[in-house]
Every structure is written in structure tokens, then in C-alpha cells.
Amino acid sequence: MRITRVYTKTGDKGTTSLADGSRVSKTDLRLETYGTVDELNAIVGLCRSTLIENQQISSEEKTFIDEWFERIQNDLFNLGGDLATPIASRWESMVVVGEFEITHLEQMIDRLQLDLAPLKEFVLPGGTRLNAELHQARTVCRRAERLAVELQEQAEINSQAVPFLNRLSDFFFVASRWVQHSLSVPETTWKKSGGLRDLTISKST
Numbered sequence: 001m002r003i004t005r006v007y008t009k010t011g012d013k014g015t016t017s018l019a020d021g022s023r024v025s026k027t028d029l030r031l032e033t034y035g036t037v038d039e040l041n042a043i044v045g046l047c048r049s050t051l052i053e054n055q056q057i058s059s060e061e062k063t064f065i066d067e068w069f070e071r072i073q074n075d076l077f078n079l080g081g082d083l084a085t086p087i088a089s090r091w092e093s094m095v096v097v098g099e100f101e102i103t104h105l106e107q108m109i110d111r112l113q114l115d116l117a118p119l120k121e122f123v124l125p126g127g128t129r130l131n132a133e134l135h136q137a138r139t140v141c142r143r144a145e146r147l148a149v150e151l152q153e154q155a156e157i158n159s160q161a162v163p164f165l166n167r168l169s170d171f172f173f174v175a176s177r178w179v180q181h182s183l184s185v186p187e188t189t190w191k192k193s194g195g196l197r198d199l200t201i202s203k204s205t
Contacts, residue, residue: 029154033147034083037165040144041076043137044069050130056183065175068108072168075101079161083148087156097164105167112178121189123177128185134176141169 048069051062075097082096090096125135145165151157180187 029151033151034080036144036147037076037080040140041073044073047133050133082158096158098160102163102167105171109171109174112174115181116177124188124190127180127188128183130179131176134172138169138172141165
């Protein structure tokens with residue numbers, strides 16, 4: 001595939017083409033769903049950049065988890081293309097996510113869990129930049145999942161899309177915890193009484 005022109009002007013009136021050439025509004029739920037998958041892909045790219053720039057994570061650990069992130073990006077691109085293609089317009093050799101990818105995500109989660117202590121409290125995003133970015137990936141993945149659930153109630157889509165996104169969000173959560181462990185940074189836990197109502201503000205500056 002070669003892209004020779006970035007702008008086509010075909011979407012200037014608020015419509016865009018699906019993979020089969022049919023045109024829909026840019027507010028169409030299908031477009032919103034695969035657009036959110038694209039947004040998630042961009043966030044994973046940000047996570048990868050932060051990972052590579054981090055000087056405290058060993059090169060061995062960086063290599064093994066960055067490969068996972070890259071493969072996830074490829075699968076997200078495949079998923080976006082799948083969601084942009086009505087089922088009737090799929091082609092024979094089209095690559096789509098399925099049970100194989102879901103099983104691999106479960107294996108990846110299990111591998112990271114080996115390094116982690118059992119979770120006893122809810123955790124808050126933050127502590128390190130990469131942790132916060134992985135939580136952002138998790139929440140956007142959940143939004144993509146909700147949109148995919150809504151879309152499959154209106155149209156036939158890949159039946160493995162929702163399970164894949166569900167398992168992927170679990171992966172991002174565990175990966176966020178693994179990052180803290182690798183950096184020896186304590187996780188920030190949720191405190192029920194730690195909100196603004198119990199904050200004392202001094203009158204002095």
C-alpha cells in the first residue's frame with residue numbers, strides 16, 4: 001500500500017469512507033469505535049517512548065515488554081481495519097484478532113503477575129509517568145470496549161473484538177503495576193478518607 005496524498009478533501013462535508021468504499025457520517029458509531037482504537041494505539045506509542053527513555057528499567061526488561069507493546073500496536077491496527085470493514089466486505093486473507101491473541105494476552109498477564117505481590121487495595125494512577133500513561137491506555141481501552149459493545153448491538157462485528165479489548169485493558173492494568181515494581185516505586189493506594197473533605201488548608205502562605 002502506498003499513500004501519495006495525505007489530504008483528499010473528500011471528508012470536508014462531514015462524511016468518510018469505510019474500508020468497502022461506503023460513506024458514513026463522521027459521527028457514525030462504527031467510526032467512533034475504530035477511531036477510539038486508533039487513539040489507544042497512539043497512547044501505546046507514547047508508552048513505548050516513555051519506556052525507552054527511562055534509564056532505570058534494565059535494557060533486558062525494556063526489550064521484552066517493548067516487543068509486547070509493538071505487537072499490541074499491530075493488533076490494534078488490525079482491529080481498527082476490521083471494525084472499519086463491514087463483515088460482508090471482509091476479504092479472505094484479512095488478518096483479524098481472535099482467540100489466539102486473547103490467549104496470548106492472558107499469558108502475558110500471567111507472566112507479569114509472577115513478579116507482583118497480590119493486590120490488597122485499589123491503586124491510583126501515578127507515581128511514575130509510565131504508570132500514569134498505562135492507566136490512560138487502560139481507560140481508553142475500556143472506552144473502546146464500551147463502544148464496541150454498543151456497535152455489536154447495532155451491527156455484526158468480529159465476535160472476538162470485545163473480549164480482546166476487555167483482556168487488553170486488564171493487561172494495561174497489570175503492566176502499570178509491573179512498571180512500579182520494576183522501578184521500585186511504591187504504588188499509590190486509594191484512601192477512602194483521603195479526599196478533599198479531610199484536607200486542612202492553612203491560612204498562611
